[in-house]
Amino acid sequence: MSIQPVSETVLELGTEGEHLLVEGAEPRAYTQRQLFRRRFFRHRMAMISLFALAFMAFVCYGANLVAPYGRGEQDLLNATQPPSSEHWMGTDRLGRDYLTEILYAGRLTLTIGFLVALISTTMGALMGAVAGYRGGWIDQVISRITDLFLIVPALLIAATLLSGVRRNGQFLWWDVGDRLVFFTVDIAFAMILVIAFLSWQYIVRLVRAQVLALKEREFVEAARAAGASHTRIIRRHILPNCIGVITVNATLTIAIAIVTEATLTFLGFGLQPPNFSWGYLIYDARGTVGSDNAYLLYFPGLMLFITVLSVNFIGDGLRDAFDPHGKKERW
Amino acid sequence: MTDLTALPVEMVGAGTDDGEDAPVLSVDNLQVHFPTDGGLVKAVDGLSFTVRRNETLGLVGESGSGKSVTSLAVLGLLPKSARISGDVRFLGQSILGQSEKRLRDLRGRRIAMVFQDALAALNPVLTVGSQIAEAITVHADVDKKELRARVFELLDIVGIPDPTRRYRDYPHQYSGGMRQRAMIAMAIANEPDLLIADEPTTALDVTIQAQVLEVIERIQDRTRASVLLITHDLGVVAGLADRVLVMYAGRPAEIGTVDEIFYDPRHPYTRGLLASLPRSDRGTRGERLYRIKGQPPSLIRVPPGCAFHPRCPVSSDFDGICFRDRPSPREITPLHDSACHFAETLEDRYAAAERDERDERDERNDYYAAKRRRENDELEAYQPTD
Numbered sequence: 001m002s003i004q005p006v007s008e009t010v011l012e013l014g015t016e017g018e019h020l021l022v023e024g025a026e027p028r029a030y031t032q033r034q035l036f037r038r039r040f041f042r043h044r045m046a047m048i049s050l051f052a053l054a055f056m057a058f059v060c061y062g063a064n065l066v067a068p069y070g071r072g073e074q075d076l077l078n079a080t081q082p083p084s085s086e087h088w089m090g091t092d093r094l095g096r097d098y099l100t101e102i103l104y105a106g107r108l109t110l111t112i113g114f115l116v117a118l119i120s121t122t123m124g125a126l127m128g129a130v131a132g133y134r135g136g137w138i139d140q141v142i143s144r145i146t147d148l149f150l151i152v153p154a155l156l157i158a159a160t161l162l163s164g165v166r167r168n169g170q171f172l173w174w175d176v177g178d179r180l181v182f183f184t185v186d187i188a189f190a191m192i193l194v195i196a197f198l199s200w201q202y203i204v205r206l207v208r209a210q211v212l213a214l215k216e217r218e219f220v221e222a223a224r225a226a227g228a229s230h231t232r233i234i235r236r237h238i239l240p241n242c243i244g245v246i247t248v249n250a251t252l253t254i255a256i257a258i259v260t261e262a263t264l265t266f267l268g269f270g271l272q273p274p275n276f277s278w279g280y281l282i283y284d285a286r287g288t289v290g291s292d293n294a295y296l297l298y299f300p301g302l303m304l305f306i307t308v309l310s311v312n313f314i315g316d317g318l319r320d321a322f323d324p325h326g327k328k329e330r331w
Numbered sequence: 332m333t334d335l336t337a338l339p340v341e342m343v344g345a346g347t348d349d350g351e352d353a354p355v356l357s358v359d360n361l362q363v364h365f366p367t368d369g370g371l372v373k374a375v376d377g378l379s380f381t382v383r384r385n386e387t388l389g390l391v392g393e394s395g396s397g398k399s400v401t402s403l404a405v406l407g408l409l410p411k412s413a414r415i416s417g418d419v420r421f422l423g424q425s426i427l428g429q430s431e432k433r434l435r436d437l438r439g440r441r442i443a444m445v446f447q448d449a450l451a452a453l454n455p456v457l458t459v460g461s462q463i464a465e466a467i468t469v470h471a472d473v474d475k476k477e478l479r480a481r482v483f484e485l486l487d488i489v490g491i492p493d494p495t496r497r498y499r500d501y502p503h504q505y506s507g508g509m510r511q512r513a514m515i516a517m518a519i520a521n522e523p524d525l526l527i528a529d530e531p532t533t534a535l536d537v538t539i540q541a542q543v544l545e546v547i548e549r550i551q552d553r554t555r556a557s558v559l560l561i562t563h564d565l566g567v568v569a570g571l572a573d574r575v576l577v578m579y580a581g582r583p584a585e586i587g588t589v590d591e592i593f594y595d596p597r598h599p600y601t602r603g604l605l606a607s608l609p610r611s612d613r614g615t616r617g618e619r620l621y622r623i624k625g626q627p628p629s630l631i632r633v634p635p636g637c638a639f640h641p642r643c644p645v646s647s648d649f650d651g652i653c654f655r656d657r658p659s660p661r662e663i664t665p666l667h668d669s670a671c672h673f674a675e676t677l678e679d680r681y682a683a684a685e686r687d688e689r690d691e692r693d694e695r696n697d698y699y700a701a702k703r704r705r706e707n708d709e710l711e712a713y714q715p716t717d
Contacts, residue, residue, distance in 0.1 A: 226471050
């Protein structure tokens with residue numbers, strides 16, 4: 001999971017085919033970073049997934065460039081048409097091109113995923129680092145709060161908080177109104193906060209455990225002996241050594257956030273038009289199960305599936321790449 | 332980070348204003364005890380010494396004799412659970428009870444430490460160059476260009492080849508000796524007044540040891556720093572130290588100049604240590620090395636009286652002074668203190684002990700010889716009776 005010190009200079013002779021060293025060529029010593037890159041790039045599923053996710057992000061955020069039709073363009077005469085050469089994913093009940101709708105909806109889904117991961121990881125990593133490093137009552141307080149958030153029914157709390165936003169634009173005691181964030185408004189913003197608020201606990205635990213081990217390491221004592229302050233030690237010495245755990249967890253949080261958002265929206269507590277996500281499209285098409293129009297359900301579901309799967313595979317690849325003992329080729 | 336002008340005057344000027352002979356570090360009756368479930372661990376118990384400017388004091392003792400705890404006490408890095416008493420003064424300023432902020436300012440800038448295991452003491456995920464640079468930036472705001480030049484200079488001083496290339500390497504890409512030199516470069520980055528070297532050569536092979544020691548010596552000449560050299564290697568001490576403090580069970584056994592300690596040891600423990608060294612100048616080839624009998628005592632239950640008495644070849648008889656009174660170091664010659672009740676008459680006691688041992692051996696030999704003779708006679712006198 002994390003970067004371990006390697007006691008000897010790491011020598012890698014390369015993959016099959018290139019392992020026959022050229023006569024006289026000295027074996028190269030790789031830095032941790034180079035090794036990490038090699039291991040990650042050789043992880044095939046992760047590489048495929050990385051391309052899939054990059055492609056997904058490109059078509060969604062660049063929807064205004066790549067989408068075959070304009071957003072929300074209705075063609076009532078061609079409503080609920082199954083997939084065809086004009087409409088690759090068919091049209092919805094109002095005759096809008098479903099592919100276009102899905103691409104635009106993907107923006108919000110991805111944004112929520114990335115921002116939630118960013119916020120909750122930053123928050124969780126800092127709390128975990130402080131808890132693990134300082135110990136004592138600070139650790140007690142942070143750990144108990146974390147435990148509390150682990151045992152509460154997160155989905156119910158999220159739903160409760162969000163229903164307030166939907167009803168009167170009120171997020172707790174805070175009037176969200178029409179505040180603009182990125183290109184999304186109110187409820188999406190509230191959703192990001194709520195989901196982030198409910199998904200930082202795991203990273204706290206992971207980072208805390210890691211820090212507990214790290215702070216006993218001699219280089220931390222050496223840094224103290226060099227006069228470094230606690231803040232500096234956490235920032236310069238502890239957190240960079242946790243980068244593996246943090247990155248892997250951040251990736252997985254993206255997946256969790258996307259699924260949670262879809263779940264909340266499907267349950268009717270989340271997004272609503274005009275700003276909607278794949279979750280909303282699934283919610284909107286929930287009645288089509290078993291009918292000829294089930295494609296309305298399957299396409300956004302498929303997109304969600306591909307995205308979450310890609311993110312998970314990337315997380316796997318990162319985890320293996322950060323693991324210095326993992327040498328074997330992986331799928 | 333730290334603006335020199337913002338510091339209290341006495342901390343900035345202390346080193347230069349004082350006379351040459353004023354001690355850089357003085358430790359007075361230091362006691363460091365750790366309460367544990369098993370009892371009170373007396374890691375350091377009544378230790379006093381001084382280190383003068385540009386002087387190297389070797390701190391020698393077995394594992395667990397309190398050497399490293401002493402160095403941590405000097406840096407103010409002991410864990411909160413430690414019970415500390417006595418006084419540690421650096422340039423006249425007491426270190427114990429100093430605020431964390433003041434201590435941080437001292438650490439790395441005025442007092443620096445070289446750790447034993449450089450691989451463990453260097454952060455594996457940061458480049459060596461950036462770690463040396465950090466040693467500087469912790470204490471001063473230096474602009475990038477100047478910082479880089481300084482890092483190159485430091486790497487050059489400690490003898491790392493091709494610094495412009497190697498500063499970008501990670502610790503695992505360095506050899507053991509280079510890592511230790513990088514550690515030293517970090518320690519001397521701010522030209523400290525006191526360099527604490529905690530077993531700086533223990534993890535290195537002998538040729539590299541010599542190089543690292545040479546680096547320390549060269550730096551000391553250059554910066555006129557004092558060095559507290561913690562080691563259990565008497566060879567290292569002989570080569571580098573001006574004076575030696577021998578510790579046993581957290582207590583001082585003997586302190587004196589290198590010559591006095593090596594050629595006129597006045598403590599049985601020191602004698603034991605010296606006798607256990609392999610010598611190339613005496614014909615000891617093929618002989619077993621001397622070893623001090625027994626085990627180092629538990630620091631929870633230190634023997635009463637002199638802590639060394641259970642292992643001492645010349646201790647008094649049971650109920651004697653060694654079992655009753657804890658010896659405190661007393662002056663033998665002006666620069667030589669020993670904490671042995673019989674420091675002055677040690678030579679005689681060893682001679683007597685040897686004589687006793689010889690007598691005993693002779694007696695034993697006589698006994699066995701007589702026994703063999705008797706058995707022989709019996710055998711010869713034996714007549715089968717069938």
